[in-house]
Amino acid sequence: MTERIYNFSAGPAVLPLEVLEEAQRDLVSLPGVGMSVLEISHRSKAFDEIINGCEADIRKLARIPDYYHVLFLQGGASMQFSMVPMNLLPAGGKADYIITGSWSKKAIKEAQRIGRVNIAATTEAENFKRVPKQEEITLDAEAAYVHITTNETIHGVEWNYDPKVGDVPLVADASSDIFGRPINVTNYALIYAGAQKNLAPAGVTLVFIRDDMLSRSPQGMHTMLDYNTHAKNKSLYNTPPVFAIYVMRLVMKWLLEQGGLEAAESRNKEKAKLIYDVIDSSRFYKGHADADCRSLMNVTFRLPSEDLEKQFVSEATKAGLDGLKGHRSVGGIRASIYNAFPKEGVEALAAFMKEFERTRG
Numbered sequence: 216m217t218e219r220i221y222n223f224s225a226g227p228a229v230l231p232l233e234v235l236e237e238a239q240r241d242l243v244s245l246p247g248v249g250m251s252v253l254e255i256s257h258r259s260k261a262f263d264e265i266i267n268g269c270e271a272d273i274r275k276l277a278r279i280p281d282y283y284h285v286l287f288l289q290g291g292a293s294m295q296f297s298m299v300p301m302n303l304l305p306a307g308g309k310a311d312y313i314i315t316g317s318w319s320k321k322a323i324k325e326a327q328r329i330g331r332v333n334i335a336a337t338t339e340a341e342n343f344k345r346v347p348k349q350e351e352i353t354l355d356a357e358a359a360y361v362h363i364t365t366n367e368t369i370h371g372v373e374w375n376y377d378p379k380v381g382d383v384p385l386v387a388d389a390s391s392d393i394f395g396r397p398i399n400v401t402n403y404a405l406i407y408a409g410a411q412k413n414l415a416p417a418g419v420t421l422v423f424i425r426d427d428m429l430s431r432s433p434q435g436m437h438t439m440l441d442y443n444t445h446a447k448n449k450s451l452y453n454t455p456p457v458f459a460i461y462v463m464r465l466v467m468k469w470l471l472e473q474g475g476l477e478a479a480e481s482r483n484k485e486k487a488k489l490i491y492d493v494i495d496s497s498r499f500y501k502g503h504a505d506a507d508c509r510s511l512m513n514v515t516f517r518l519p520s521e522d523l524e525k526q527f528v529s530e531a532t533k534a535g536l537d538g539l540k541g542h543r544s545v546g547g548i549r550a551s552i553y554n555a556f557p558k559e560g561v562e563a564l565a566a567f568m569k570e571f572e573r574t575r576g
């Protein structure tokens with residue numbers, strides 16, 4: 216096999232090696248089917264088993280009650296920025312959004328095309344280094360919903376609690392931390408996530424939507440943008456991304472075999488701690504996020520100068536540690552260490568950081 220380097224990319228991101236190997240082994244001919252998964256019809260029995268098996272494992276992993284629909288959509292999380300308000304925000308209505316980073320701001324931009332958006336809280340003045348405390352959130356009891364971003368991929372800030380929102384439905388973009396830890400699905404009316412970080416390759420977007428939310432979609436919606444279409448047709452109204460769903464099915468099986476979401480969380484905590492410990496014990500590295508809400512998935516930090524950051528990234532790449540450059544909008548370093556990222560790779564980064572500090576600090 217070609218040697219694999221450590222891939223710290225924020226997404227599309229590393230997939231479990233066992234999953235890649237199974238997909239490779241079965242690529243030309245699915246066992247018992249005699250055709251590649253790339254060739255089969257989405258109306259075939261073989262695909263029925265794949266999508267239904269995937270959904271069953273998702274429900275098991277996240278303990279999703281049957282009054283939630285699990286949808287496999289396309290268009291990425293970015294499409295959900297539009298579909299959420301198009302379906303849930305009535306004409307003349309208003310919605311509460313909490314801003315914790317770049318992704319929540321992108322979500323708001325689309326909601327503003329549909330209705331009034333109230334900023335229920337924002338941590339922008341502190342450059343998004345934390346999430347707001349419950350008492351800092353000003354909610355509108357008449358809002359159609361409250362929207363949060365559970366993990367800000369660019370800033371490396373993750374919610375460390377589910378905000379209390381009374382009877383108003385809570386909607387979450389969980390793209391970059393879904394299934395990285397247990398999730399209290401029943402605290403949310405709708406959860407969406409692009410798959411290409413923790414779930415699957417790019418091309419499929421997961422949506423969990425509580426049944427009562429479906430009645431909110433206005434009459435005359437475009438068919439493909441209406442959640443009802445996908446709920447009624449079990450995500451098979453049109454051709455779904457067959458291959459991405461197939462790989463997701465393998466990843467869900469792998470997650471269950473690894474002990475489910477509780478076990479994933481403890482592995483992720485252990486991995487993230489290896490890097491945060493280096494940051495905390497150093498005056499050379501400076502973590503971006505406050506300790507109580509720093510992300511288990513995207514570890515963001517700075518070096519004393521941009522020049523040192525450039526050298527860090529370039530030497531790390533040469534050492535087989537790829538994708539560490541921070542997002543262009545905030546700079547610095549970002550190590551994305553999703554579920555499938557191996558602990559040895561995190562150990563290698565921690566050792567590299569110590570050595571870089573020793574020689575440049």
Ligand code: PMP
Pocket residue numbers: 226290291292293294318364366367368369388389390391409410
């Ligand atoms: N939300 C978050 C938190 C993200 O990290 C991303 C992608 N990095 C998106 C939304 C957009 O996702 P997509 O590219 O699937 O549209």
